[in-house]
Amino acid sequence: MQHEKTHIVPYRTYLIILVALLIFTLLSVKITAIELGGLTVAAALIFASLKSYLVLTYFMHLKFDKIYIRIMVGFVFAVFLAVIIITFLDYYFR
Amino acid sequence: MQASSHIPHDVSYLDYKGKHKGLLAWILSTDHKRIALLYMFSMMTLFLVGVLLGLAMKLELIAPGKTIMGAQDYNAVFTVHGVIMIFMIVVPGLPAVFGNFLLPIMIGAKDVAFPKLNLFSWYVYIAGAILVIISVLFGDGSPDTGWTFYAPYSFKTGTNMLPAIFGAFVLGFSSILTGLNFIVTIHRLRAPGMSWTKMPLFPWTIYGTAWIQLLATPVVGITLVLVSLERIFGIGVFDPALGGDPILYQHLFWIYSHPAVYIMILPAMGAISEVIPTFSQKHIFGYKAIVASTLAIAFVGYFVWGHHMFTSGMSGTAQYTFSILTFLVAIPSAIKVFNWISTMYKGSISLETPFYWAASFIFVFMIGGLSGLVLGALATDVYVHDTAFVVAHFHFIVFGGVGFAFFAAIHYWFPKMFGRMYDTTWANVGWIVFFIGFLALYSPMFYLGLQGMPRRYYDYLEQFHAANILSTLGSWVMTFGLAIVLINLFRSAKSGPIAGANPWNGKTLEWTVPSPPPVENFEEIPVYGEKDGPYEY
Numbered sequence: 149m150q151h152e153k154t155h156i157v158p159y160r161t162y163l164i165i166l167v168a169l170l171i172f173t174l175l176s177v178k179i180t181a182i183e184l185g186g187l188t189v190a191a192a193l194i195f196a197s198l199k200s201y202l203v204l205t206y207f208m209h210l211k212f213d214k215i216y217i218r219i220m221v222g223f224v225f226a227v228f229l230a231v232i233i234i235t236f237l238d239y240y241f242r
Numbered sequence: 243m244q245a246s247s248h249i250p251h252d253v254s255y256l257d258y259k260g261k262h263k264g265l266l267a268w269i270l271s272t273d274h275k276r277i278a279l280l281y282m283f284s285m286m287t288l289f290l291v292g293v294l295l296g297l298a299m300k301l302e303l304i305a306p307g308k309t310i311m312g313a314q315d316y317n318a319v320f321t322v323h324g325v326i327m328i329f330m331i332v333v334p335g336l337p338a339v340f341g342n343f344l345l346p347i348m349i350g351a352k353d354v355a356f357p358k359l360n361l362f363s364w365y366v367y368i369a370g371a372i373l374v375i376i377s378v379l380f381g382d383g384s385p386d387t388g389w390t391f392y393a394p395y396s397f398k399t400g401t402n403m404l405p406a407i408f409g410a411f412v413l414g415f416s417s418i419l420t421g422l423n424f425i426v427t428i429h430r431l432r433a434p435g436m437s438w439t440k441m442p443l444f445p446w447t448i449y450g451t452a453w454i455q456l457l458a459t460p461v462v463g464i465t466l467v468l469v470s471l472e473r474i475f476g477i478g479v480f481d482p483a484l485g486g487d488p489i490l491y492q493h494l495f496w497i498y499s500h501p502a503v504y505i506m507i508l509p510a511m512g513a514i515s516e517v518i519p520t521f522s523q524k525h526i527f528g529y530k531a532i533v534a535s536t537l538a539i540a541f542v543g544y545f546v547w548g549h550h551m552f553t554s555g556m557s558g559t560a561q562y563t564f565s566i567l568t569f570l571v572a573i574p575s576a577i578k579v580f581n582w583i584s585t586m587y588k589g590s591i592s593l594e595t596p597f598y599w600a601a602s603f604i605f606v607f608m609i610g611g612l613s614g615l616v617l618g619a620l621a622t623d624v625y626v627h628d629t630a631f632v633v634a635h636f637h638f639i640v641f642g643g644v645g646f647a648f649f650a651a652i653h654y655w656f657p658k659m660f661g662r663m664y665d666t667t668w669a670n671v672g673w674i675v676f677f678i679g680f681l682a683l684y685s686p687m688f689y690l691g692l693q694g695m696p697r698r699y700y701d702y703l704e705q706f707h708a709a710n711i712l713s714t715l716g717s718w719v720m721t722f723g724l725a726i727v728l729i730n731l732f733r734s735a736k737s738g739p740i741a742g743a744n745p746w747n748g749k750t751l752e753w754t755v756p757s758p759p760p761v762e763n764f765e766e767i768p769v770y771g772e773k774d775g776p777y778e779y
Binding site: 224227230231234235237238239240241242 | 457489493497541544545548555556557558559560563564
């Protein structure tokens with residue numbers, strides 16, 4: 149079996165990501181106290197997307213994966229974004 | 243990496259004596275071919291239940307007023323019919339049965355990438371099916387919301403909804419795991435030299451389908467969890483009394499359930515794309531166009547869900563957008579039809595049973611597709627929404643599409659799967675009886691819908707009587723045809739004449755291995771040369 153390149157991520161990086169995730173979680177809760185009107189959902193989704201990005205990149209090692217795998221994940225995010233935008237064509241213009 | 247093993251190559255997967263015997267040798271086997279047959283027999287059993295429920299509905303509608311059941315029973319029957327047929331038959335149908343059996347062989351692999359996960363998917367499927375059956379047999383009455391579980395009714399009704407919702411949720415997991423397995427298999431286990439543009443079309447459609455399974459199914463999973471939480475705790479996401487939005491449920495449900503139509507139809511199109519070149523003895527016309535249209539259908543199909551909601555109170559902007567997108571998805575579907583017909587043109591057509599099923603698939607699929615444009619157009623949809631017209635449309639697409647393709651596929655690959663040939667005379671008789679019954683059953687519903695007969699009503703006005711009688715008679719004829727087909731296949735699997743490795747002169751890899759295939763498919767993994775291709779006649 150072909151041996152693939154291994155990579156070791158220092159614990160320090162994982163800890164930083166963990167702290168970042170906790171901060172984003174706190175922010176996504178705190179921001180609900182601010183009246184953003186139609187942008188409330190957008191704000192929540194932005195924080196959720198940032199957290200997903202960090203988890204995928206570091207915890208799921210996407211950073212070290214082949215380019216086509218990263219493109220496929222990016223494509224999934226693009227589909228998700230398009231679905232959200234189309235859904236809000238209903239809510240914003242209702 | 244596919245390790246070599248001690249399993250002898252001359253033993254077929256049906257005859258192989260492994261660690262276990264009897265039933266255990268099947269339900270503990272990780273061989274993709276045995277798992278495919280596990281799916282097939284589970285689905286056939288559930289399909290017969292669904293057919294019986296359908297027959298009961300048509301019998302109820304043979305005359306106005308109560309015939310054999312009242313309103314509540316009718317609601318329960320069409321709900322359970324829908325849940326079984328959609329979640330347990332047509333969504334997993336072709337990928338789980340023919341995808342499992344043929345995908346590894348067609349790409350030159352010994353098995354799928356994760357054989358144990360594959361078996362686990364079947365167990366998850368059975369667990370989901372059992373939950374749905376529990377919802378029917380126990381508790382406070384069978385679910386009665388329709389297979390769509392629309393809010394707010396799904397959390398207001400007093401019937402036994404939770405096991406049914408949870409069952410659909412669990413069935414979704416099976417679908418996701420199967421999709422994941424197929425994507426990895428296609429990426430990692432294609433035969434050396436089999437580039438993407440040399441891969442047969444059935445695996446291509448399985449690939450497109452697997453992506454939809456993977457990306458869309460979690461949405462309905464979460465949605466069903468939210469309905470359950472709404473029902474148990476009243477969390478207020480969908481309940482308007484608590485500030486929730488029931489139309490949000492419809493969005494979330496159809497974000498999955500419309501792509502699910504393509505989960506159903508893409509592998510069906512893949513099977514037809516295999517049958518037609520073989521029985522025309524001709525290279526498939528426009529291979530790359532078919533591949534591109536497969537991916538286009540899978541992609542655009544994500545963004546058309548709102549056409550199920552034109553009368554829900556959705557904004558005008560969203561309605562126009564969904565209508566335009568819906569018309570776009572018709573283009574790649576039409577490309578496929580043109581390519582199939584062009585493949586037949588000047589081909590050496592042999593009129594065998596799989597070809598009859600494939601040709602009738604094109605016929606009913608086109609009627610279903612064109613009637614879909616009536617529903618995709620805003621102006622006409624308003625008139626036929628929630629009428630029998632919609633029921634006719636989706637049965638032409640879903641049953642006409644998936645059902646006819648399933649029977650085309652089973653008659654095409656039957657000699658490969660069981661190593662025996664069926665009685666072609668009875669197979670052809672079964673097809674024509676089924677085809678006539680199908681048209682008699684569903685065509686009158688177009689007329690009834692245009693005349694204003696609503697769907698999901700157990701009763702109707704006298705003016706709808708004649709067309710309903712024709713439709714009910716059609717259901718009997720179609721079931722008679724189905725019985726002929728199934729009895730012929732079961733009998734032939736046991737005692738039909740022995741079939742050769744390549745009875746149809748097919749050119750894809752499954753026809754290069756013995757019938758039925760050995761446990762690990764290939765003694766040596768095939769290697770594709772520069773000039774090799776799946777349809778080189």
